[in-house]
Amino acid sequence: MRALLALIDRHAGGQRPPLDESMSSNITKVTTHLSPNERLIFDRSQTGRRGYSLPPLDVDEASLDEIIPAEFQRDDDLAGMPEVTEVDVVRHFTRISTWNYSIDQGMYPLGSCTMKYNSRLNEKVARIANFANLHPLAAEAESQGALQVIYELQQHLAEITGLPGISLQPAAGAHGEMTGIMIIRAFIDARDGKEASAQRRTMLIPDSAHGTNPASAHLSGFTVKTIRSTPEGLTDLDHLRELCAHGDVAGLMLTNPNTLGLFEKNIREICRIVHEAGGLVYMDGANMNALVGIARPGDMGVDVIHLNLHKTFSTPHGGGGPGSGPCCCSKELEPFLPVPRIVRSLSRDDEPRAFKLDYDYPQSIGRVKAFLGNYGMMLRALAYILTHGYDGLLEATQAAVLNARYIAHGLQSDYEKPFAGDPMHEVVFTDKRQSRKGAHTLDIAKRLIDYGFHPMTIYFPLIVSGAMLIEPTESVGRQELDQFIDAMRSIAKEALNDPELLLNAPHTTRIGRLDEAAAARKPVLRWQPPAEPHAAATGSSGA
Amino acid sequence: MRYIPNSPEERAEMLEQIGVASTEKLFESIPENLRWRGHLNVPAAMSELELLQRFEEMGAGNRAAQRTCFLGGGAYSHYTPTIVDHLISRSEFFTAYTPYQPEISQGTLQAIFEFQTLVCQLTGMDIANASMYDGSTAMAEAVLMAERVTRRRKVIVSSAVHPQYLEVAHTYVQHAGIDLQRADFDPATGQTLLSAFDALDDQTAAIVIQSPNFFGCVEDVKALADKAHAAGALLVVTVTEAMSFGLLKSPGACGADIVVAEGQSFGVPLSFGGPYVGLFATRDKYARQIPGRLVGEAFDKQGRRGFVLTLATREQHIRREKATSNICTNEGLIALCATIYLETMGRRGIQEVAQQCAHKAHYAARVIEKVPGFALPFSGPFFNEFVVRGPSAAAPLLARLAQEKGVDGGIALSRFNPDQPNDFLVCVTETNTRAQIDALVDGLQSLTS
Numbered sequence: 001m002r003a004l005l006a007l008i009d010r011h012a013g014g015q016r017p018p019l020d021e022s023m024s025s026n027i028t029k030v031t032t033h034l035s036p037n038e039r040l041i042f043d044r045s046q047t048g049r050r051g052y053s054l055p056p057l058d059v060d061e062a063s064l065d066e067i068i069p070a071e072f073q074r075d076d077d078l079a080g081m082p083e084v085t086e087v088d089v090v091r092h093f094t095r096i097s098t099w100n101y102s103i104d105q106g107m108y109p110l111g112s113c114t115m116k117y118n119s120r121l122n123e124k125v126a127r128i129a130n131f132a133n134l135h136p137l138a139a140e141a142e143s144q145g146a147l148q149v150i151y152e153l154q155q156h157l158a159e160i161t162g163l164p165g166i167s168l169q170p171a172a173g174a175h176g177e178m179t180g181i182m183i184i185r186a187f188i189d190a191r192d193g194k195e196a197s198a199q200r201r202t203m204l205i206p207d208s209a210h211g212t213n214p215a216s217a218h219l220s221g222f223t224v225k226t227i228r229s230t231p232e233g234l235t236d237l238d239h240l241r242e243l244c245a246h247g248d249v250a251g252l253m254l255t256n257p258n259t260l261g262l263f264e265k266n267i268r269e270i271c272r273i274v275h276e277a278g279g280l281v282y283m284d285g286a287n288m289n290a291l292v293g294i295a296r297p298g299d300m301g302v303d304v305i306h307l308n309l310h311k312t313f314s315t316p317h318g319g320g321g322p323g324s325g326p327c328c329c330s331k332e333l334e335p336f337l338p339v340p341r342i343v344r345s346l347s348r349d350d351e352p353r354a355f356k357l358d359y360d361y362p363q364s365i366g367r368v369k370a371f372l373g374n375y376g377m378m379l380r381a382l383a384y385i386l387t388h389g390y391d392g393l394l395e396a397t398q399a400a401v402l403n404a405r406y407i408a409h410g411l412q413s414d415y416e417k418p419f420a421g422d423p424m425h426e427v428v429f430t431d432k433r434q435s436r437k438g439a440h441t442l443d444i445a446k447r448l449i450d451y452g453f454h455p456m457t458i459y460f461p462l463i464v465s466g467a468m469l470i471e472p473t474e475s476v477g478r479q480e481l482d483q484f485i486d487a488m489r490s491i492a493k494e495a496l497n498d499p500e501l502l503l504n505a506p507h508t509t510r511i512g513r514l515d516e517a518a519a520a521r522k523p524v525l526r527w528q529p530p531a532e533p534h535a536a537a538t539g540s541s542g543a
Numbered sequence: 544m545r546y547i548p549n550s551p552e553e554r555a556e557m558l559e560q561i562g563v564a565s566t567e568k569l570f571e572s573i574p575e576n577l578r579w580r581g582h583l584n585v586p587a588a589m590s591e592l593e594l595l596q597r598f599e600e601m602g603a604g605n606r607a608a609q610r611t612c613f614l615g616g617g618a619y620s621h622y623t624p625t626i627v628d629h630l631i632s633r634s635e636f637f638t639a640y641t642p643y644q645p646e647i648s649q650g651t652l653q654a655i656f657e658f659q660t661l662v663c664q665l666t667g668m669d670i671a672n673a674s675m676y677d678g679s680t681a682m683a684e685a686v687l688m689a690e691r692v693t694r695r696r697k698v699i700v701s702s703a704v705h706p707q708y709l710e711v712a713h714t715y716v717q718h719a720g721i722d723l724q725r726a727d728f729d730p731a732t733g734q735t736l737l738s739a740f741d742a743l744d745d746q747t748a749a750i751v752i753q754s755p756n757f758f759g760c761v762e763d764v765k766a767l768a769d770k771a772h773a774a775g776a777l778l779v780v781t782v783t784e785a786m787s788f789g790l791l792k793s794p795g796a797c798g799a800d801i802v803v804a805e806g807q808s809f810g811v812p813l814s815f816g817g818p819y820v821g822l823f824a825t826r827d828k829y830a831r832q833i834p835g836r837l838v839g840e841a842f843d844k845q846g847r848r849g850f851v852l853t854l855a856t857r858e859q860h861i862r863r864e865k866a867t868s869n870i871c872t873n874e875g876l877i878a879l880c881a882t883i884y885l886e887t888m889g890r891r892g893i894q895e896v897a898q899q900c901a902h903k904a905h906y907a908a909r910v911i912e913k914v915p916g917f918a919l920p921f922s923g924p925f926f927n928e929f930v931v932r933g934p935s936a937a938a939p940l941l942a943r944l945a946q947e948k949g950v951d952g953g954i955a956l957s958r959f960n961p962d963q964p965n966d967f968l969v970c971v972t973e974t975n976t977r978a979q980i981d982a983l984v985d986g987l988q989s990l991t992s
Contacts (some may be wrong), residue, residue, distance in 0.1 A: 145604030218827025371816025389588030
C-alpha cells in the first residue's frame with residue numbers, strides 16, 4: 001500500500017491525491033484475479049492448439065489399417081483430451097501450484113509424517129543422466145553403478161537398524177509393512193509346517209497404531225487383535241501376556257517410538273513375551289527419525305522393520321508420493337525377503353559383475369513390485385546419508401527430538417498434554433480445554449492456516465480424543481518454532497474469547513472449508529466433456 | 544550440518560530454556576542397555592562437490608544408459624517435453640504432503656482431478672483413482688478387487704502377461720484364498736488363446752490379460768470381455784505401454800471392467816525401474832470397491848468449487864483391516880508428471896507419438912525380418928514391440944551387439960522363459976531414428992553372417 005502511494009505520488013508530480021476514508025474503502029479485493037481463478041485445463045482447451053514438437057516421421061509410412069486392424073484402433077479421435085500450448089501448461093500449473101502449502105514455505109508439523117527439508121542436491125543426483133536414462137532390464141554388467149548404489153544403501157540401512165537382511169523393493173511404507181508381515185507368515189509356515197502354522201493367525205496391534213498396520217496384516221491372512229495402551233501411553237504388558245497365552249499369535253506390529261511420540265521402554269520385555277509365545281515382532285519404522293544413531297531396532301529384539309525413505313531419509317513426499325519402504329530383517333528371516341536380492345559377488349573372476357541380482361532364495365515370499373523398487377528414491381536417500389555422515393545423522397536426530405521437546409514445553413500451559421512422559425520426535429496434545437467453548441481440534445487446525453502454518457496431524461492416534469500430533473523435525477529453526485508456539489497460544493486465547501473465529505477458519509485462503517460429506521454422497525470424480533455430437537462420427541484417428 | 548537451522552549454540556540455549564540439562568537427557572526414556580554408543584559405520588559427511596563426483600563416478604558404471612536403446616518390456620524410452628521436469632520441480636508440488644488439508648492443497652488436488660479425468664479418457668472408463676505404485680501392483684490390486692466385487696475365488700491370468708507382473712500378483716494373493724490359474728497363449732499368433740476360456744465356471748472372478756501383451760501383440764479385448772461376461776466374471780486389462788492408448792481402441796470401449804496400466808511412458812524417466820505410476824480405472828458402480836485415494840469435487844459455504852480426498856471410508860485409516868487396500872502413500876508426483884506430459888502433448892501429440900511408435904516399429908520389424916536367420920514368430924498385430932527369433936541364443940548375441948556395436952537391441956526372453964532361447968523382444972519408440980534402426984539391423988546381420 002505504501003509503495004502504491006509512493007508510485008501515485010511520483011506520477012502525480014508530487015501532488016498526492018487526498019487519502020481519505022472514502023478512497024480506502026473503494027479499494028476492494030479483485031475477485032477476478034487470474035491466479036486464484038485458474039480453472040481446469042480442459043476449460044483452456046481450444047481446437048488446434050499444440051504444446052509439443054516432434055521430428056517428422058523418418059521411415060516409410062504404411063497405412064495404419066495395414067499394420068493394425070481397424071477394429072483394434074481407437075475410433076473416438078481422443079475426444080475430450082485437452083488441446084493447449086506450452087504457455088498454457090506452464091501458466092496453468094504455475095498458478096495452481098501457488099494454492100499449495102509446501103515444506104519450502106515453512107514448517108509442516110504433520111505428526112508421524114516427518115516432513116523434513118528435501119535437499120536440491122538429492123534432486124540433482126537423481127537426475128544424473130546415467131541413472132535417469134538407465135533401463136531396468138539392461139544387462140547387469142552394464143548397470144553396475146546403479147546396483148552399487150542399491151548395495152551401498154542396503155549396507156547403510158542395515159547398519160542404522162541393526163538388522164542385516166534387507167530389500168529395497170517395497171514402494172512405500174504400507175508396501176514395506178505388507179512385505180514384512182508376509183515374511184513373518186512365510187517364516188512361521190516354514191518353521192511349524194503349514195498345518196501348525198494355520199493355528200497361528202493372530203496379529204497383535206496396539207490401539208494406537210497406524211491404519212495401514214491392520215490393513216497390511218489382513219492382506220497376509222491374519223486376524224487382528226488389538227492391544228490396549230496403558231494410561232501412560234505405552235503398550236499394556238499384562239494385556240499383551242493375556243493375548244499371547246493362547247498359542248495363536250504369529251506376531252506383533254509395534255511402532256517405536258509409538259504414535260504418541262513415546263519410546264516403548266519395555267520393548268525388550270515386549271519382544272521376549274512375543275518370542276516366547278512363538279511369535280515375531282514387526283516394527284513400524286515410521287518414527288525412525290527419533291532413533292537414527294541413538295538406538296537400533298535390531299538391538300531391541302525386533303525381527304523385521306520397514307523404513308520410510310520419504311520420512312527419515314528426506315526423499316520428497318511429492319504431494320502424496322512416491323515413497324520407498326525398505327524392509328530390514330534379522331539373519332533368521334533373510335531367506336524370506338523378496339527376490340531378486342542385490343548381492344556382491346565374492347568370486348574374483350567375476351570382477352566385471354561385482355554386483356548382481358540373486359533369485360536363488362527358494363523360501364522367498366516372491367516379488368512385491370516389478371523391477372527393483374522406487375530406484376530414484378534410493379539415489380536420494382543415499383545422497384542424504386552421505387551428505388550427513390555418521391555424525392550428521394546423529395545431529396539430525398538430536399535436533400529433531402529437541403525441537404519436539406521445545407514445542408511440548410512451549411504449549412503445555414495452553415493445551416492439554418494427555419500423557420506425562422517426555423516425548424521424543426513428536427508430541428500429542430488435545431483440544432480438551434478449547435472444546436469446552438465449542439472449538440475443536442479441526443477448528444484449531446484450520447485457524448493455524450490463518451497464521452501461515454500447515455496444521456499438525458489431527459484425530460490421530462485414534463485413542464486420544466481430539467488428538468493433535470505435532471512433529472516439527474530437525475528442519476525448523478528456533479524463531480519459527482517460537483512463531484508456531486505463539487500462533488498456537490494465540491489460538492488457545494481465541495478459542496476462549498471468540499470461538500466463532502475458529503469455527504469459520506480459515507479466513508485467509510482462496511477457498512473456505514469444503515463440504516466433504518456432500519462430496520462423498522454424490523462423488524464427482526472427473527471432468528466430463530460437453531457433448532460433442534460430431535466428433536465420434538468422424539471416426540478418424542487424427543493427425 | 545547445513546540442513547539443520549539451529550546452530551549448536553542455539554540448541555544449547557533451547558535446552559536450557561526447557562530445563563533439560565543436556566542433549567543426552569533428551570533420550571532418557573530409552574533404557575541404557577538399548578542405547579547405541581558407538582558411531583554408526585557409515586562414511587563421514589561429504590561436501591556437495593565430493594558427493595556429486597562420487598555419484599557421477601558410480602553412474603559411469605551404467606554403460607547401458609549411454610547406448611541406443613531398443614528395450615521395452617514394461618519400461619519405455621519416450622521423449623519428454625522440457626517443461627515437465629521444470630513444473631514438477633516447483634517446491635509447491637514436490638515438497639508438499641498428501642493433501643489432507645484441502646484449503647492449502649488445492650494445487651495438488653486439482654492436478655489429481657485432472658489426472659483422474661485423463662486416465663478415464665485414455666482407458667475409456669468411468670472413474671480412476673489418484674494412482675497406484677506401478678502397473679504391477681495395480682494389476683495385483685485389480686485381482687483382489689475382482690474377488691471383492693464378485694465374491695468368487697478363481698482368477699485366470701493370461702501367460703502373455705508381463706512375467707514380473709504375474710510374480711507380483713502371486714505374491715499379493717498367496718494368502719487371500721484366491722486361486723490364480725494360467726491361460727496359454729497361441730504360439731502362432733502370440734495372443735492369448737480364446738479357447739482357454741470356453742468353459743469358465745461360476746467360481747471365476749476375473750480374466751486378466753495384458754494388451755498389447757508382453758510379446759507386444761494386441762489382444763482381441765472385446766472377444767475376451769465377452770467370454771468373461773458370459774460367465775459373470777470381470778475382465779481386467781493391463782497395459783504396460785500406455786502410449787498405445789493413443790492409437791488402440793480403449794479397453795473401456797471393448798468392455799473391460801477394470802483397466803490398470805503402467806504410466807511410465809507419460810514423461811517419467813526410466814530411472815532403473817522407478818518411481819513409476821500405476822493407473823487404475825473402473826466402472827462407476829465399483830466406486831466404493833476401488834483401492835487407493837480418490838479426489839472429488841466439493842464446494843465451500845460460498846459455493847466456490849474446490850477438490851477434496853473423498854470416499855475415504857474405503858481406506859485403511861478409517862476401515863483398518865476391512866479397507867479395500869493397505870495403500871497410503873501413492874505416486875502423487877509421478878501422477879503429476881504424467882498429467883503435465885499428457886496435457887502438453889495433448890490430444891494430437893499423444894496420437895502422433897503413438898503413430899510414430901507404430902510406424903517405426905513396423906519398419907524395424909520389416910527390415911529385421913529380411914536379415915537371414917531372423918524371423919518374427921508371432922503373427923498377431925503389434926503396436927511398438929515385437930518378438931524376433933534369431934538363429935542362435937539371443938542373450939549372447941545381444942551382449943555382443945551391446946559391446947561391439949553400442950546398441951541395446953532388445954530383451955532376451957530366455958531371461959523369463961527358458962523355452963524361448965533364441966527369442967528377443969524389440970521395442971521401438973519415437974526416439975529411435977531410422978539410422979538407429981538401420982544400425983541395429985546391420986549389427987544383427989554382421990554378428991550372425
